[in-house]
Amino acid sequence: MGIPPRRIPRYLFASLLAGCATNPATGKSEISLVSESQEIALGEQTAAAARTSLGDYPDSAVQRYVHALGARLAATTERPSLPWNYEVVDDPEVNAFAAPGGKVFVTRGILPYLGSEAELAGVLGHESGHVTARHTAQQITRQQLFGVGLIGASILSPQVGQAAGAIQQGLGLLFLSYSRGNEAQADELGFRYMRRLNYDPREMSKTFETLGRVENLSGGGKVPTWAATHPDPGDRLQKAEQRAAAVPAESLRTATVNRDAYLRVIDGIVFGVNPRQGYFEGGRFNHPDLRFRMDFPAGWQTQNQADAVLAVSPQNDAVVQLSLGGSESPDALLQKFAQQQGVQTGSAQRTSVNGLSAVTATFQAQDQQNNQLAGRVMYLSYNGTSYQLLGYSSSTKYGGYSGAIDQSMRSFAQLTDQAALGKQPVHLSLVRLSRAMTVDDFYRQYPSTVRLEVIAAINGVPLGGTLPAGTMAKRVQ
16 A cells, blocks of 8 residues: 655655665565665664673584574575674574574574474574565664654663663564564565575475464463564465475475484573573572572563563563672772763662672663653672662652562572572483384373473474384473
């Protein structure tokens, strides 16, 4: 549907005339207010945000494998000169995403659910398609035309949050939901790139089937993150099957799958949440390696990121954050906090939190829209490291949250629970089957620490399905 000229601000007409470009993936002319250099810059910002928030998965063999496969796919695209990079982030969610300019990520959480190198090629090809078709640039252009900001304002001011604004903007681009048309086009482009490297396109259908099983693991209540940020056009699986069926049979006979090679790479990968990096039990956050615990307000949404632990109120209008302060003393860190431009702190108060020396102060600041914030900051020293505890809301609402924020901060304590201290991650492992067996029989003979439904999903079969003889089956120990 065309846009009536009267709905476009006049000052944009010159930009529109100058911003017409040919989409490199489709060959079609389109309006774009984002240049390739701007795409690349946005991609760099977004990639930095992903690494800060999620962290890279610390397995060099897995990283090299994904990067090498991605580089081969990128070379077949219509934009091979972009600064492409493919990496694995240390996130247990089943997800994959792309930033503009050629930055593509998969989570370690999705890798156990894929069954072959061809499946991974399909996922990476799909994400590469979002980049080559400039889908993020299209979203930005569309929202600029209608005067709508792409990224919601951060509650953190630049003074209080320092780099948080850039990080949140980057993450906003990272987890942007694409349109159904974008998804269908990215599927088509992913198929194109897979075929250029002679991967078996039938493997992509298995990925969609597996994502459906992952959704069913939670009773349909929560879809995999990849599906949530990549809305299903409705016949995605069917179209994947149709594309594969149109490939000549002779070509399919020689197509690459590389199942065993892929499985050997992911053998031993951490499965699910890695408790050594900290984990939640209800509202309590335990960190076995750093040997501390902290209780966050009941009913608040929590998240353990690579650089901070966050809790957000149900109304999304208050935050409690725990992060590393560094090696400086609590007094020195509070002094630096108070010296930030735009921040006003109350008198510093020395206190003790469960036997730990701490210093705290209330503060006021402004967010990016000049709204007044109020909050409390606390620095405490534990095992030679200083921690920052930060709680804030708007000035008008802080009074209603101050009690919960103070109680949360004062719950920081040494972790002494031996069960929590000893909690270890579970890992994927492989079993070569000497005979065919149902997944139920496999689960009984080779027990796992996760449910039968999960084992069926990571092996790409339905409950009651059969695992063929001679194949490597996945379990979790």
